[in-house]
Amino acid sequence: MxxxxxxxxxxxxxxxxxxxxxxxxxxxxxxxxxxxxxNKK
Amino acid sequence: MNYLLQGITATTWQQxxxxxxxxxxxxxxxxxxxxxxxxxxxxFGAILVNIPFSGALHTTLPGIGEVAGILExxxxxxIQASEAMPLLLFIGIGAMIDFGPLLxxxxxxxxxAAAQFGIFATITIAxxxxxxxxxxxxxxxIGAADGPTSILxxxxxxxxxxxxxxxxxxxxxxxxxxxxxxxxxxxxTKKERAIRMPYNPxxxxxxxxxxxxxxxxxxAGYVAPASVSLVGLLMFGxxxxxxxxxxxLSDTAQHVLVNLITLLLxxxxxxxxxxDKLVRVETMFIMILxxxxxxxxxxxxxxxxxxxxxxxxxxxxxxxxxxxxxxFPMSARVVQRMGQEADPQNHLLMHAVGANVAGxxxxxIAGGVVLGLVPGMLV
Numbered sequence: 001m002x003x004x005x006x007x008x009x010x011x012x013x014x015x016x017x018x019x020x021x022x023x024x025x026x027x028x029x030x031x032x033x034x035x036x037x038x039n040k041k
Numbered sequence: 042m043n044y045l046l047q048g049i050t051a052t053t054w055q056q057x058x059x060x061x062x063x064x065x066x067x068x069x070x071x072x073x074x075x076x077x078x079x080x081x082x083x084x085f086g087a088i089l090v091n092i093p094f095s096g097a098l099h100t101t102l103p104g105i106g107e108v109a110g111i112l113e114x115x116x117x118x119x120i121q122a123s124e125a126m127p128l129l130l131f132i133g134i135g136a137m138i139d140f141g142p143l144l145x146x147x148x149x150x151x152x153x154a155a156a157q158f159g160i161f162a163t164i165t166i167a168x169x170x171x172x173x174x175x176x177x178x179x180x181x182x183i184g185a186a187d188g189p190t191s192i193l194x195x196x197x198x199x200x201x202x203x204x205x206x207x208x209x210x211x212x213x214x215x216x217x218x219x220x221x222x223x224x225x226x227x228x229x230t231k232k233e234r235a236i237r238m239p240y241n242p243x244x245x246x247x248x249x250x251x252x253x254x255x256x257x258x259x260x261a262g263y264v265a266p267a268s269v270s271l272v273g274l275l276m277f278g279x280x281x282x283x284x285x286x287x288x289x290l291s292d293t294a295q296h297v298l299v300n301l302i303t304l305l306l307x308x309x310x311x312x313x314x315x316x317d318k319l320v321r322v323e324t325m326f327i328m329i330l331x332x333x334x335x336x337x338x339x340x341x342x343x344x345x346x347x348x349x350x351x352x353x354x355x356x357x358x359x360x361x362x363x364x365x366x367x368x369f370p371m372s373a374r375v376v377q378r379m380g381q382e383a384d385p386q387n388h389l390l391m392h393a394v395g396a397n398v399a400g401x402x403x404x405x406i407a408g409g410v411v412l413g414l415v416p417g418m419l420v
Contacts, residue, residue, distance in 0.1 A: 001168070005165065005168045007168070009165060010418070011415065012161035015411060018265055018413075022153075022264045022406050023150055023151060023360040023399075023403055026256065026402075027150050028406065029256055030144060030150065030249075033144070033246065033248075034243055034249075037246035037249050040099075
């Protein structure tokens with residue numbers, strides 16, 4: 001059980017890091033969109 | 042005459058409990074209108090599979106041999122083999138989502154990430170309760186607040202509790218209007234809930250709408266390859282919608298495909314709700330842990346918003362963070378309602394919708410991340 005608990009803590013930081021990495025990368029790209037693509041509508 | 046009574050004499054008390062659970066789910070679906078599209082089929086299916094010697098499951102007939110049961114066959118083909126049903130449902134869900142509110146205010150996507158913390162907090166608690174890692178992860182993914190993701194992850198990780206996890210996920214999604222206000226009020230003051238956020242959307246170019254699903258798929262796929270099926274099909278549906286050249290396919294995805302799969306998914310999930318698998322102490326723990334997952338998600342989103350407020354000149358109403366869970370659109374409506382209770386002139390809906398759709402993306406990424414990390418820890 002202790003081993004599984006330690007694995008769950010590793011999963012927590014690795015998982016949140018992975019999610020935030022993807023999300024932050026998407027955020028950076030989305031922030032650049034208005035500069036690259038002007039809305040022609 | 043024994044053959045007339047064999048069903049009655051073979052009924053166990055656990056099966057009677059399952060009949061009761063099935064009846065309750067049907068009642069909640071019809072009378073309370075809680076997620077009727079899923080809870081009604083799940084409830085009725087629970088009754089079907091718990092009738093003794095049910096022909097809806099594989100049975101062995103003397104003199105004949107094994108006879109396939111439709112619900113168990115649907116489960117093997119539609120869920121066990123390649124998780125086809127929940128994944129195909131994502132195409133329809135993606136076609137239904139308008140990411141405009143998110144694209145016009147990109148920082149809302151960060152709340153989608155923060156609100157997935159409840160998944161991992163719950164996995165930790167489940168581990169402390171003695172669940173093995175695959176089951177703990179499957180239980181924690183209830184916090185993704187997304188039915189198909191919960192079913193898919195628990196199936197891939199070969200959890201013993203797919204049925205209970207599905208029921209918990211869909212039930213708590215329907216109960217968001219009760220769960221979230223409680224969680225939000227635990228960590229906010231009325232003054233914080235009254236923070237106004239003016240809505241000045243930036244216009245979103247068509248090119249941005251077209252590139253968004255492709256970019257999300259690529260980024261998520263490179264960091265968490267296991268998420269490609271989840272994120273990819275969600276974004277495929279969205280690309281069909283945004284292309285504007287496939288209107289009939291988009292309409293089909295949003296209506297016919299979603300309805301067809303939803304019709305089958307609920308009753309198929311019931312194949313995993315046989316009494317001997319569901320009526321046990323662990324199910325009660327799963328229901329409690331699933332509730333905790335939703336509460337932790339909401340609290341984490343709110344606290345993240347408060348953290349950003351320390352560095353931001355334009356204050357964010359912290360409730361927007363709670364809208365980062367995937368329960369769309371209930372969570373956005375909850376935040377709007379609570380904002381107006383604190384200040385009737387406060388209109389948070391579009392900000393909350395942006396965070397809510399961000400939660401849909403983040404939750405499928407979270408599912409993929411869990412699928413990518415957990416198997417490596419099991420060896």
